Each structure stands twice: as C-alpha cells, then as structure tokens.
Amino acid sequence: MVQKILAGDIRSIARAITLAENEDYQAVELMRSLYSHTGKAYLVGITGPPGGGKSTLVDRMIAYYRKLDLKVAVIGIDPSSTFTGGALLGDRVRMQAHATDSGVFIRSMGSRGHLGGLAVATADSAKILDAAGYDIIIFETVGIGQSEIEVASQVDTTVLVTVPGLGDDIQVLKAGTMEIADIFVVNKADRDGVEKSVMAIEQLLSTWDMTEDDFVPPILKVTAKDNIGIGELAQAIEQHKKYLHDSGKFEVRRRNRAVTEVHTLILNQLDKWAHDKMTKDITTRDNIEEVYLKFIDPHTVAREALRELELETMWDKWGQGADGGG
Amino acid sequence: MSNKKTRILIAKPGLDGHDRGAKFIARALRDAGFEVIYTGLRQTPEAIASAAIQEDVQWVGLSCLSGAHNSLFPKVVEILKQKQAEDIKVFGGGVIPSDDIPGLKEAGIKEIFTPGATSKSVIDYINSN
Incomplete structure (x- = not known):
C-alpha cells in the first residue's frame, strides 16, 4: 500500500484516508512508513462562518492551481451528528467539475465528534496526500463560529473567509477565529456592505500589536462565484509563503x-x-x-x-x- | 480500536433537475448514522465513479427521474469495474418502470427503489447487505 500511495494510486490513497478516519491500527503503521516522504506539499486552510462560500472559493482555487499544473487535494469537513454519528457531506457539490481531473483529489470528511473545525484524521490525511505527490493541500473547515482555531496549527497559510453584513463591528472585534487569519477574504464582494466589512477588519488589525517584521494580513475582496479575486488570493498565499520562508517562521510553524x-x-x-x-x-x-x-x-x-x-x-x-x- | 462508518455517495446522473428525492434519501441516511456524500445535480457516470473512489464509499445511490436510467446506471457500474472498484455497490431509485428492473439488476445494480419505497426500506437494505 505504501508503494502504491507514493506512486499516486487513487484507490490506495482513498483507502488509507479511510483507515486514518476509522482510527484503525493499520493507519499507525502506514503513517510510520509514509512520514519520511512528507513535507513537500503546501497546506492552506480555508475557514469561516457557514454560508460564506468556502466551497465555491475552493472550487475556483482548484481551477487556478490546475492551470499552473499543480496537483491539488482538498479535504472538506462537515459536522457529524452528535446523536446519530451520521453526516451529510456536501462540500463536493460545488467542486464536482474537478471530479474526473486526475490531478485533483477531493475527500469529504465528517467531523465525527471532533471539535475545533477539523476531524481527527485531517492531519494524517494531509500526510498521505503529501506523500502521494499533491503540491497544494486545502483544508476546508466546518462552518465555524468564534472559537474554532485548530486549522491554524495544521496548515501553513490560514485564509479566513467572511461575507458582508455578517454582523456589526463588535462581532469582528471578538478575538478567537479572527486572530488566526494570515489572509482575510471578504467573499460575495458584489454585495452591499463590502466596504464596511473591510473597514471593520482593518480596524481590528489596527488594534493588533504588530512589529515591522510581522506579516500584515491582506484583506481581499473576492466574488468566488464570478471567479473575481482568485488570482489575487493565490498571490497573497504565495506572498505569505515567501514571508514565512524569509522570516524563518516556516520552520517555527512546522516545528510547532x-x-x-x-x-x-x-x-x-x-x-x-x-x-x-x-x-x-x-x-x-x-x-x-x-x-x-x-x-x-x-x-x-x-x-x-x-x-x-x-x-x-x-x-x-x-x-x-x-x-x-x- | 476502529470506528468504522458506512459511507454512501448519493448522486444524480443525467439531465433532470429534480433532486428532492435524492436529498430526502440523503438526509434519511444521515439520520440513520451513515456518512452521506452528496454530489449534486447533472453528474456524468465518470464523475460519479471518480468521486465514489476518492470518497472510498461502500455504496453509491443513484437517483434518476429522466428516464435515462437504463443507460446511466449500468454505465456507473461499468466504470467502477474498469477502475477496479467493483466492490463499491450501486443501488438506484427514481421513476423506474418495473419492466426495467431485471435488466438493471442484470447489469450489476444491486437494488432498485421505486416511488413509494420508504426510507426505512433503503436503510434496512443497506444495513443487511
């Protein structure tokens, strides 16, 4: 199975992720063998409140990266029912155009009781996909509230997606999830109130205690459904990546x-x-x-x-x- | 310790735009404790098979109301087979004349649920197969 995963065999990758999700002991053995082959992929987290258009944004990002001939994997997490354990996983609906592209792997995941916006198996799944040769791995978190910040510890760049009119400035000032953003996206920027949202985030940033050496998170206006602002987002991710490398924070983050x-x-x-x-x-x-x-x-x-x-x-x-x- | 879950892909091949039935069954399966991956409208058999493999599901549930089930359902089974994924089981639902059912089963569709089938019958079927 290890050899097949390293060779990029889709079925083996998919099954390995299932083992990780099921917390099967075989997954532990597998991760042991794969671990030395990981570390090449760049990990991006897309997070934000429900209904912010995260899946559509990810769909457009896939298309963008594919044009650059990069292999892209997506792990989309949706909540599992606390009572039945069941889950309706719908992130794929917006990304199905890429289903038959051999350079794209999309996996839906139920949170299975895990809090924090991800699932137990996301970290291992990312390693499996990394070892299998995907260049960019995108985590799409569950629709989050004000405290799900786990994604930031598992990815290299965290993109927080919000939309105009999601509440007044006070909501923005609440700490929690806003603090983990490396990049802010105000999606659905064709709607009224986009400038107000941008200003509210700018005000929040002005209260942060930043030095000259810190990365100032850009605030991007994006209309994912019309494919507007996707290139700018990819550039911002690239700039953040460069910043992490130049400042030595890439190593710090990966060590953490x-x-x-x-x-x-x-x-x-x-x-x-x-x-x-x-x-x-x-x-x-x-x-x-x-x-x-x-x-x-x-x-x-x-x-x-x-x-x-x-x-x-x-x-x-x-x-x-x-x-x-x- | 292993926490196995049955994963089911619900897909709508073909061109009809009516997904109430598919969404209804998706929700019922979720409430029965399954992990249901919903792929949306107007899916090609190729896209459905690829998604089923990436998602590593045990079952694919196809819903079709356009009358094209006789070509679309077997096509999904065929592509899964081509991709060495014939262990993924396929069932179908929708407006399907009873005369068509033997042919579909012959083509590898495990079970067909016609209008009036209860969600419980689908759940029971999956649990016992």
Missing part, C-alpha cells in the same frame, strides 16, 4: 506543528483511556454515582482514577508550579 501533533496524539489516547475508565471500571462508575449524590467531590474521584496511570500526583506538582493546572 510537530509539537501539536504529538500532544494531540497523546491526548487522544488519554481521552480513550478516560472514556473506558468512566464506562467500564466499576469502582470509577460507583465513585461517579457518589459524586452525583454529593458524597464525594469530583476532584477526589478523578485523582483516584488517575492512580492507574501513576498521574495522580501531577496535581500536587502543578500545585507547586506557577501555572497551577489542577
């Missing part, structure tokens, strides 16, 4: 990504351990009942549960430290 990835993998396993402990361990379950009845406090029960991992004394250590994580 390595940290985040390992951290996330550890957390995922701990999360599974905690879930098993809560649902399968009789003592813990009894203790939780006692918490409910107010006989014991939750901290004591958590501390007791962590004893299995020999982590129970961590709170004591944190208590002595400066950040007091407990």
Whole structure:
C-alpha cells in the first residue's frame, strides 16, 4: 500500500484516508512508513462562518492551481451528528467539475465528534496526500463560529473567509477565529456592505500589536462565484509563503506543528483511556454515582482514577508550579 | 480500536433537475448514522465513479427521474469495474418502470427503489447487505 500511495494510486490513497478516519491500527503503521516522504506539499486552510462560500472559493482555487499544473487535494469537513454519528457531506457539490481531473483529489470528511473545525484524521490525511505527490493541500473547515482555531496549527497559510453584513463591528472585534487569519477574504464582494466589512477588519488589525517584521494580513475582496479575486488570493498565499520562508517562521510553524501533533496524539489516547475508565471500571462508575449524590467531590474521584496511570500526583506538582493546572 | 462508518455517495446522473428525492434519501441516511456524500445535480457516470473512489464509499445511490436510467446506471457500474472498484455497490431509485428492473439488476445494480419505497426500506437494505 505504501508503494502504491507514493506512486499516486487513487484507490490506495482513498483507502488509507479511510483507515486514518476509522482510527484503525493499520493507519499507525502506514503513517510510520509514509512520514519520511512528507513535507513537500503546501497546506492552506480555508475557514469561516457557514454560508460564506468556502466551497465555491475552493472550487475556483482548484481551477487556478490546475492551470499552473499543480496537483491539488482538498479535504472538506462537515459536522457529524452528535446523536446519530451520521453526516451529510456536501462540500463536493460545488467542486464536482474537478471530479474526473486526475490531478485533483477531493475527500469529504465528517467531523465525527471532533471539535475545533477539523476531524481527527485531517492531519494524517494531509500526510498521505503529501506523500502521494499533491503540491497544494486545502483544508476546508466546518462552518465555524468564534472559537474554532485548530486549522491554524495544521496548515501553513490560514485564509479566513467572511461575507458582508455578517454582523456589526463588535462581532469582528471578538478575538478567537479572527486572530488566526494570515489572509482575510471578504467573499460575495458584489454585495452591499463590502466596504464596511473591510473597514471593520482593518480596524481590528489596527488594534493588533504588530512589529515591522510581522506579516500584515491582506484583506481581499473576492466574488468566488464570478471567479473575481482568485488570482489575487493565490498571490497573497504565495506572498505569505515567501514571508514565512524569509522570516524563518516556516520552520517555527512546522516545528510547532510537530509539537501539536504529538500532544494531540497523546491526548487522544488519554481521552480513550478516560472514556473506558468512566464506562467500564466499576469502582470509577460507583465513585461517579457518589459524586452525583454529593458524597464525594469530583476532584477526589478523578485523582483516584488517575492512580492507574501513576498521574495522580501531577496535581500536587502543578500545585507547586506557577501555572497551577489542577 | 476502529470506528468504522458506512459511507454512501448519493448522486444524480443525467439531465433532470429534480433532486428532492435524492436529498430526502440523503438526509434519511444521515439520520440513520451513515456518512452521506452528496454530489449534486447533472453528474456524468465518470464523475460519479471518480468521486465514489476518492470518497472510498461502500455504496453509491443513484437517483434518476429522466428516464435515462437504463443507460446511466449500468454505465456507473461499468466504470467502477474498469477502475477496479467493483466492490463499491450501486443501488438506484427514481421513476423506474418495473419492466426495467431485471435488466438493471442484470447489469450489476444491486437494488432498485421505486416511488413509494420508504426510507426505512433503503436503510434496512443497506444495513443487511
């Protein structure tokens, strides 16, 4: 399978992504073999509120990059139902024109309970696609609110897509997602209120504490449906890429990504351990009942549960430290 | 630990612009816990097959109301086969005369759901196959 992925075999790539999505153990082996072949692709995140035209924008970006003869892969994430686990994945609808182009790979992904705007498998999927020889990998996040910032830690350039009339300046001033943008796109720029949106973002930027060495995020007016502003967006991405390389921040970002990835993998396993402990361990379950009845406090029960991992004394250590994580 | 999910591509080949049925079944399948990839209107069999492979689905559900099912449905099955993806199963729905059903099944369409079929019958069918 590794050889086939490296050779760009579509079926193998697709199946490998499924293994990653299913958190199948085979995926771990696979990622181990592929890892040394990754790092060549440039990763772009497209994020923003629902209905902002992200999928249409991505569709036009694919067309643009294809003209430059670059291979493009897209991972479009939509939310999964919390209750049924099902998902209706519709990002593809706007991109189907590229379905038969052998230089384009599009994959729809349900968030499967993962918060933050991406899915558990996005990082691994990007590596699979990277190893398979795609030059540009675009993540399209779920429609986000004000706090889904995970994408920024997984890509090289984050594009925040907003539209005119999405609320007053106060909405813009809210921190969270606005802070992760390397490039702002005001899409649907043929609508009224586009200048107001641009001004609101400019005002926000003027409050940022930036030095001369920082990259000032450009604010681009784009009308994706009419293919207006796509070239400018691609240029802005290119400029940001150049900035990252010239300033040495490219290495910084990718090093941080390595940290985040390992951290996330550890957390995922701990999360599974905690879930098993809560649902399968009789003592813990009894203790939780006692918490409910107010006989014991939750901290004591958590501390007791962590004893299995020999982590129970961590709170004591944190208590002595400066950040007091407990 | 593995969290397998059944993935289904719902596609509308051909030229008719009526996707209410396709969207209805897509939503019903989502509510039944499947991951449903919807590809929209007026898809060529080539585009549907390519999408099915990239999305690594187990099932492709085709909806056609234009009367062109006899050529379009088998074409999807054929292209999947050409691409060594004959393990992806295809079912169909829409306004399909009962006389056409044996021929479609002969051509590799696993099941045909005609107007009046409940979403539950589709879900049950997928769950048991």
